[in-house]
Amino acid sequence: xxxxxxxxxxxxxxxxxxxxxxDFSRVFDRKVRAGDQHLxxxxxxxxxxxxxxxxxxxxxxxxxxxxxxxxxxxxxxxxLLRPELPKGFDFILIPRxxxxxxxxxxxxxxxSLAIKLARRHWPEEA
RNA sequence: GGAGUGAGUCAGGCGAUCGCUGGAGGUGGUUCCACUUCUGGAGGAAAGUCCGGGCUUCGCAGGGCACGGUGGUGGGUAACGCCCACCGUUCGCGAGAACAGGGAAAGUGCAACAGAAAGCAAACCGCCGAUGGCCCCUCUUUCCAGGGGGGAUCAGGUAAGGGUGAAACGGUGCGGUAAGAGCGCACCAGCGGAGCGGGUGACCGUUCCGGCUCGGUAAACCCCACCGGAAGCAAGAUCAAGCAGAGGGGAGACGGCUUGCCGUCACGGCUCGGCCCGGGCCGUUCGACUCUCGGGUAGAUCGCGUCGAGGUGUCUGGCAACAGGCAUCCCAGAGAAAUGAUCGUCCACGACAAAACCCGGCUUAUCGACUCACUCCGAUU
Numbered sequence: 001x002x003x004x005x006x007x008x009x010x011x012x013x014x015x016x017x018x019x020x021x022x023d024f025s026r027v028f029d030r031k032v033r034a035g036d037q038h039l040x041x042x043x044x045x046x047x048x049x050x051x052x053x054x055x056x057x058x059x060x061x062x063x064x065x066x067x068x069x070x071x072x073x074x075x076x077x078x079x080l081l082r083p084e085l086p087k088g089f090d091f092i093l094i095p096r097x098x099x100x101x102x103x104x105x106x107x108x109x110x111x112s113l114a115i116k117l118a119r120r121h122w123p124e125e126a
Numbered sequence: 127g128g129a130g131u132g133a134g135u136c137a138g139g140c141g142a143u144c145g146c147u148g149g150a151g152g153u154g155g156u157u158c159c160a161c162u163u164c165u166g167g168a169g170g171a172a173a174g175u176c177c178g179g180g181c182u183u184c185g186c187a188g189g190g191c192a193c194g195g196u197g198g199u200g201g202g203u204a205a206c207g208c209c210c211a212c213c214g215u216u217c218g219c220g221a222g223a224a225c226a227g228g229g230a231a232a233g234u235g236c237a238a239c240a241g242a243a244a245g246c247a248a249a250c251c252g253c254c255g256a257u258g259g260c261c262c263c264u265c266u267u268u269c270c271a272g273g274g275g276g277g278a279u280c281a282g283g284u285a286a287g288g289g290u291g292a293a294a295c296g297g298u299g300c301g302g303u304a305a306g307a308g309c310g311c312a313c314c315a316g317c318g319g320a321g322c323g324g325g326u327g328a329c330c331g332u333u334c335c336g337g338c339u340c341g342g343u344a345a346a347c348c349c350c351a352c353c354g355g356a357a358g359c360a361a362g363a364u365c366a367a368g369c370a371g372a373g374g375g376g377a378g379a380c381g382g383c384u385u386g387c388c389g390u391c392a393c394g395g396c397u398c399g400g401c402c403c404g405g406g407c408c409g410u411u412c413g414a415c416u417c418u419c420g421g422g423u424a425g426a427u428c429g430c431g432u433c434g435a436g437g438u439g440u441c442u443g444g445c446a447a448c449a450g451g452c453a454u455c456c457c458a459g460a461g462a463a464a465u466g467a468u469c470g471u472c473c474a475c476g477a478c479a480a481a482a483c484c485c486g487g488c489u490u491a492u493c494g495a496c497u498c499a500c501u502c503c504g505a506u507u
Contacts, residue, residue, distance in 0.1 A: 010144060012146070013146085017463095019463090020462085024462070055462070056462080063480090064172095065478095069466095075467090076145080076468085077467095079144085079145065079467090080468095103468075
């Protein structure tokens with residue numbers, strides 16, 4: 001198994017985290033985004049056979065404990081949905097402030113928004 | 127039992143499923159990853175970043191000024207603005223609590239409102255009006271002069287009483303006086319000086335003397351004593367793509383002219399091709415390509431968590447803070463940042479809040495639960 005591949009199950013190892021500042025600015029600069037009342041997602045294609053996520057939670061979301069809670073819910077949503085999501089993308093998830101979202105809310109939003117963003121990238125292939 | 131004071135402890139539990147991360151071991155693929163087993167994985171404040179240290183880099187003869195900080199005494203400590211004990215003042219019936227607690231007779235400044243007056247002397251109401259002046263009444267037989275008594279008033283005296291204020295230049299009594307006043311005296315309070323006794327000391331007790339009394343404010347300037355080199359883990363150390371720099375090596379001659387291009391041959395690199403011949407492209411008489419060097423960005427590794435001013439237990443010294451001895455344990459270590467999510471269940475229905483180089487403190491936030499010691503009140507024996 002290559003280092004840049006990963007089993008298609010409910011695990012969530014470190015290589016699926018978006019870590020480098022360069023990756024973050026690349027996705028943000030692409031300016032391809034979609035959102036609803038729970039989430040705002042930026043997306044860009046990567047050259048890998050898997051999808052990665054990065055999280056951006058601002059100070060407006062509350063204190064450190066509340067921000068941590070949001071990040072954990074978002075990671076959990078991604079982890080549980082990973083087999084069903086499009087591959088080969090980097091996503092940046094930004095939760096909406098002031099909304100009391102649950103894990104189920106985030107799962108639902110992540111799935112529909114990710115599929116929507118993936119479709120928007122397909123025309124570039126042709 | 128009720129009310130309270132002071133120390134201190136804990137910070138939802140259990141189970142199931144799916145995950146994350148550090149370490150150790152094993153298996154598999156040749157330096158990295160995957161799988162697997164065991165094991166560790168947020169706080170009392172991790173917070174605010176307000177002090178003090180360690181550590182790191184830079185700076186540094188010595189002294190002074192400036193700036194900043196601290197401020198009862200004696201201890202503790204690596205150090206502190208922290209802690210302990212004690213002293214003083216104030217508050218509380220008390221257990222106890224609070225104190226930025228050096229200097230106001232070195233100087234400068236400040237004090238709203240009220241009040242006459244807020245700092246060195248003054249006087250609003252009041253009291254007096256002895257002394258000096260003026261006026262009235264009266265007595266001295268009548269008028270004048272003089273004298274006695276009484277009243278009013280001006281000059282003046284006074285600060286006891288009233289009133290204002292957070293604060294108004296000691297208190298009580300006797301004497302004294304026109305009225306009064308430390309004006310005099312006694313005692314008390316306060317201040318200063320000298321002595322004696324106790325204490326390491328802050329201070330405490332006590333005796334005598336003095337002038338009789340001198341207000342508050344220094345987290346206002348200031349004065350005095352003591353302390354302080356600067357910046358911080360994005361500190362800093364090592365390795366180091368790319369790009370840029372310096373130095374070296376590096377394949378050429380001839381001819382033409384419009385003087386930087388063309389032509390001929392030669393050589394070098396790349397390419398077509400299994401290879402040779404050969405073809406194509408680019409380059410060579412200041413330059414393709416290549417070597418070396420120093421600096422160093424992205425990035426990586428270390429710093430960084432096995433070893434610490436460390437935790438737990440126990441003994442010894444000390445009133446205590448704490449120190450020492452012995453035994454024992456290894457207890458988060460990320461880096462866009464792990465320590466979780468969901469469900470079930472129980473109960474007192476879960477507050478405030480999450481490490482980011484590491485320690486010692488302080489401050490602030492906090493649902494509640496509990497332990498120990500002590501005080502006051504009440505009841506009972």
